[in-house]
């Protein structure tokens with residue numbers, strides 16, 4: 071199979087970088103000088119060629135190089151006149167496997183209840199856990215794939231997906247089976263799977279007892295199922311938070327996972343509601359990423375800026391929950407590696423990375439270039455897929471978004487209009503979404 075795709079006549083191609091850089095720190099001048107090809111004259115003709123799902127050529131089709139590709143027969147040709155082309159967006163934090171919406175809690179929060187009030191009263195994550203435990207694998211797969219389709223229509227071509235609404239092995243296993251099936255069979259979006267057995271302390275157990283269960287019972291089972299190829303799990307996560315799992319318990323879980331599961335990547339919820347100083351532990355364990363960080367301290371920022379641990383910011387959640395905002399500017403100016411995620415979950419119902427980037431700019435004061443880097447290359451690095459995704463470079467996966475507009479910034483500027491702007495979403499050189 072040698073499928074070929076040609077996208078030609080484009081006005082702009084946003085590569086992000088073209089020198090193989092794996093990520094861009096906040097202080098890197100290449101964020102200001104993003105690698106963008108733009109039409110200089112009406113006779114210019116920008117194009118991108120994919121063969122077998124990889125990028126083979128990017129540039130002016132008058133270039134000498136293009137002669138190798140000019141006379142090929144293409145399976146699909148897209149005329150991108152007046153369009154811009156971006157890397158597919160990468161959403162580095164979501165919780166998409168669950169049943170039971172939480173509209174009632176949304177109402178309660180609008181009336182003044184806090185997230186933790188609801189959680190302690192047996193709602194929040196516990197409400198979703200009850201409904202997810204009751205749901206069949208088939209039902210969970212059906213709702214997951216509908217959600218994956220919504221991520222894809224919003225321009226996301228690769229998404230991190232967590233388990234975490236089981237809080238016991240049987241349901242965690244069910245969720246991970248659903249995620250593994252989607253990763254193997256659902257080809258319109260790439261998936262990085264995360265085991266989040268420590269998402270909350272199950273009712274009737276202490277946090278220490280729940281930690282013991284994860285360390286002594288769940289992680290060994292997970293290891294065996296990964297080894298036998300029954301499950302595909304890429305990352306391990308814990309909700310490290312006051313009243314959930316403390317730093318010590320989180321470290322026990324992470325250490326056990328590192329010792330038992332080959333190539334597992336640490337990526338956990340950190341410093342969201344209370345400053346627990348968990349970034350110190352994250353950096354010490356060489357975590358790939360930590361998420362939220364509303365309460366990150368100056369000394370943690372300093373540590374993070376000298377490490378390769380990515381800070382994943384979730385602007386929609388901070389707005390929905392009316393949290394103190396993460397000090398994004400300070401983190402960027404100090405040289406941290408910043409990524410973005412939607413945090414899609416029943417408490418924060420947002421699929422759309424274009425809206426997340428908009429909020430990151432307006433509410434967290436990122437520049438548009440910083441937001442795009444955070445939603446592409448740096449998210450890819452947070453998930454360990456930067457060698458194949460996150461920028462438009464020869465040899466990387468042909469994952470693109472084609473916008474109905476000559477300037478890429480419209481994906482951020484036109485708040486909430488991504489449905490009108492996104493003309494095509496392409497994954498591995500295949501059109502997975504096309505605007506009618």
Ligand SMILES: N=CN[C@@H](CCC(=O)O)C(=O)O
Pocket residue numbers: 165194195198309339342387413415416417418
């Ligand atoms: N903070 C913990 N986990 C999720 C919320 C999950 C839920 O409320 O169901 C988050 O990242 O926001």
Ligand SMILES: [Zn+2]
Pocket residue numbers: 163164165339413
């Ligand atoms: Zn989360």
